[in-house]
Amino acid sequence: MIFNRYRRGLFITSFLAAPVILYLVYVISPYIQAFYIAMTDWRGVTATPRFIGLDNFERLLGDGTFWKAVSHNGALLLLLPLITIVIALFFAFLLNVGGPQGLTGIRGSKFYRVVFFFPQVLAVAVVAVLFQQVFRPDGSGMLNGPLMALGIRPIGFLSDPDVAFWSVLGVMVWQAVGFYVVLFSAGLASIPRDMFEAAQIDGAGRLSLFFRITLPLLWDTVQVAWVYLGILALDVFAIVWVMTDQHGGPDFSTTVMAAEIYRNAFQYFRFGYASALGVVMFLFTVGFAILSLRLSRRERIEY
Amino acid sequence: MSNTPHISRRELLRGAALVPVAGALAACATPASQPTATTSSAPAATSAANPFGVAADKPLEVWIFDGGFGQDYAKNIHQPLFKTKYPNVEIKHNATKEITKVLQPRFAGGNPPEVIDNSGANFIDFGALSQDGQLQDLTPLLDAPSWDDPNTKVRDTIDPSVIEIGTYAGKFSVLGYVNYIHGIWYSQKVFRDNGWEIPKTWDEFIALCETIKKSGKMAPFTYAGKFPQYLYEPLLTMAAKIGGNEVLVNIDNLEDGAWTTEAMKSAATAWAEVGAKYLMEGTTGLDHVQTQTAQNKYKVAMLPSGSWLENEQKTTTPPDFEYGMFPIPDVTGSDKMPYGTLHTQPGENFIVSAKSPHPQAGMEYLRGMLSKKAAGDFSELVRTLTVVKGATEGREISPGVTSASKAVTDAGANTVYYRWFNWYGPLKDEAIAATGQLMSGGLTPDKYLERIQKKADEIKNDSSIKKYKR
Numbered sequence: 092m093i094f095n096r097y098r099r100g101l102f103i104t105s106f107l108a109a110p111v112i113l114y115l116v117y118v119i120s121p122y123i124q125a126f127y128i129a130m131t132d133w134r135g136v137t138a139t140p141r142f143i144g145l146d147n148f149e150r151l152l153g154d155g156t157f158w159k160a161v162s163h164n165g166a167l168l169l170l171l172p173l174i175t176i177v178i179a180l181f182f183a184f185l186l187n188v189g190g191p192q193g194l195t196g197i198r199g200s201k202f203y204r205v206v207f208f209f210p211q212v213l214a215v216a217v218v219a220v221l222f223q224q225v226f227r228p229d230g231s232g233m234l235n236g237p238l239m240a241l242g243i244r245p246i247g248f249l250s251d252p253d254v255a256f257w258s259v260l261g262v263m264v265w266q267a268v269g270f271y272v273v274l275f276s277a278g279l280a281s282i283p284r285d286m287f288e289a290a291q292i293d294g295a296g297r298l299s300l301f302f303r304i305t306l307p308l309l310w311d312t313v314q315v316a317w318v319y320l321g322i323l324a325l326d327v328f329a330i331v332w333v334m335t336d337q338h339g340g341p342d343f344s345t346t347v348m349a350a351e352i353y354r355n356a357f358q359y360f361r362f363g364y365a366s367a368l369g370v371v372m373f374l375f376t377v378g379f380a381i382l383s384l385r386l387s388r389r390e391r392i393e394y
Numbered sequence: 395m396s397n398t399p400h401i402s403r404r405e406l407l408r409g410a411a412l413v414p415v416a417g418a419l420a421a422c423a424t425p426a427s428q429p430t431a432t433t434s435s436a437p438a439a440t441s442a443a444n445p446f447g448v449a450a451d452k453p454l455e456v457w458i459f460d461g462g463f464g465q466d467y468a469k470n471i472h473q474p475l476f477k478t479k480y481p482n483v484e485i486k487h488n489a490t491k492e493i494t495k496v497l498q499p500r501f502a503g504g505n506p507p508e509v510i511d512n513s514g515a516n517f518i519d520f521g522a523l524s525q526d527g528q529l530q531d532l533t534p535l536l537d538a539p540s541w542d543d544p545n546t547k548v549r550d551t552i553d554p555s556v557i558e559i560g561t562y563a564g565k566f567s568v569l570g571y572v573n574y575i576h577g578i579w580y581s582q583k584v585f586r587d588n589g590w591e592i593p594k595t596w597d598e599f600i601a602l603c604e605t606i607k608k609s610g611k612m613a614p615f616t617y618a619g620k621f622p623q624y625l626y627e628p629l630l631t632m633a634a635k636i637g638g639n640e641v642l643v644n645i646d647n648l649e650d651g652a653w654t655t656e657a658m659k660s661a662a663t664a665w666a667e668v669g670a671k672y673l674m675e676g677t678t679g680l681d682h683v684q685t686q687t688a689q690n691k692y693k694v695a696m697l698p699s700g701s702w703l704e705n706e707q708k709t710t711t712p713p714d715f716e717y718g719m720f721p722i723p724d725v726t727g728s729d730k731m732p733y734g735t736l737h738t739q740p741g742e743n744f745i746v747s748a749k750s751p752h753p754q755a756g757m758e759y760l761r762g763m764l765s766k767k768a769a770g771d772f773s774e775l776v777r778t779l780t781v782v783k784g785a786t787e788g789r790e791i792s793p794g795v796t797s798a799s800k801a802v803t804d805a806g807a808n809t810v811y812y813r814w815f816n817w818y819g820p821l822k823d824e825a826i827a828a829t830g831q832l833m834s835g836g837l838t839p840d841k842y843l844e845r846i847q848k849k850a851d852e853i854k855n856d857s858s859i860k861k862y863k864r
Contacts, residue, residue, distance in 0.1 A: 135502065136528055137522075227679065229680065250620070
């Protein structure tokens, strides 16, 4: 009996060993290495980095640019999910139950579904280059061209430090909305039609349909969206690096944590310091994950 | 002696161990535990014809930065020339736009290639390479006979500033191949057609801007607004002209208050005025190619750039455009440095890896590049000047290069340069950000200089950043 149990344990362990080892090697070990490198002054080319303890972490406390980056990630963390979810919910509602009869989508909803999703299909780098042209500050810009034709001074979408961050946020929302429209549409499809019908018979208008039925029944999906978008806001990199002037400028007005890590590693060759920034970013992300899981514990509505 | 990577017994055992990936991963994410010693191989005998002892059949690996000059010059000029002397040395030619991404892991892994054109926006930090003993000491190259004449040393065929600027930790280890000449660039045709004169003083420059603006034909001035380093260049050169070369030396040496001197204030004030009144619309959001193309389309009259400009723009420049450049005008009437003072600086930096298998061939390759033929052919092909003295003599060269080389001759010994932007990356990015703000009116000249000074002080006080002096 004991022998059998032992044999079974061995059997199970042998199956689990492979994934556990893979996980250790590919996920845990790079993290541990990053923590180690963060405590050295490694500059990327030497084979023998010097151990300097927590110096890098002390240094980053006084790094104004990094904290500016953190504040931008923080602003994105608040705004990106909020704006994206509001717009996506609105579109999803219109596409599925917002039509004139109440239970159908508005006219042409199938077409819009494709159009909304289109940005999601494009690679981030493509989107970034595309919007560089859209935001061009002279007559050749897609937005500034018409403005200038009307005699309005061109807006420095990417060249004015007061505007650039909002331009980045706008592009991120533009790219993300489509996916969440589809996600919420799927959520809406699983809500029984009779709920809407019953509400309509009771005389509910579109607003009540949205706030009394759609939103409460979609709440779980909205929470998922919130967590996904929060993570997107924390690890944003490519769009900022490719699209903005001076990779996070002008004047560091759009820089984010990941951009500062890249800058320190591959431009200043301070790999040790960059790893320390990476560790801090890791802590922020884990913190966000724990927090959002805690806060989103809520009773499910059964239907 | 063969080129197959040397695998030690320990590495072999590790490779065969239960978790081979772990070893491979450790090797790629963190520094290699022990770089394999590759320099131990004894060099071949040296001779007057083969001063470094290049092994006749050991390969040579070359990496070229594929930027404004392309890579054809290496394949079609330098490598065939090398082959004439060493036909059995197999040259492995490579080119990339991202030097760091491709080669940083190879340094960390202990098997770097021999010759690297470590240039472009993503070059590998020279300080980091020097600190780790990765740079081959090129002093033997300086003392070797030149490729053309056994009685002349290489040292005497090149611009002396190359040696000064290429010296790290007391050893000459970086060869700047191209002589970058900075100035204000314009179309000789446009100036001739409109009767506009080259301004010799700052008042004349401002008056010219005013004339151009009033003419309504084009905007007076622009710069690559997305990359404000194009503008801090004339600003710093102007400050050096006003206050003397020590203005730049002090900045490089992180002296207290080096950025906030009177000379710097005058220069910043002068350029802020240009920023406020005479910039082409949209300048701050355009890159170098966009602004340079605007000039080629006769939408703007002048812009600051370096002698690579003509080659960079060769596909969009109208045939009768006739590039010309002029130096920074006199500013105060009592400038410390005379009219014609120029910022010239060797660039397109070539290095030989000390830990590569065949550094001797690397040095020999550079010796070939410094021959008159190689340098002259290079100048004709990519329309720019090299650091090799007199290499363009008797050759057909383009108007821009002609104008720039005349400016160099006129300047004589009155040339300046600065190195802080290569030494201290964070300071460079701060200066870039702040200069953009100065030009768009977001910072006053005083605030502008205070801000950069603050960053310079920060770097000075950061013990983890290696300091340099000149």
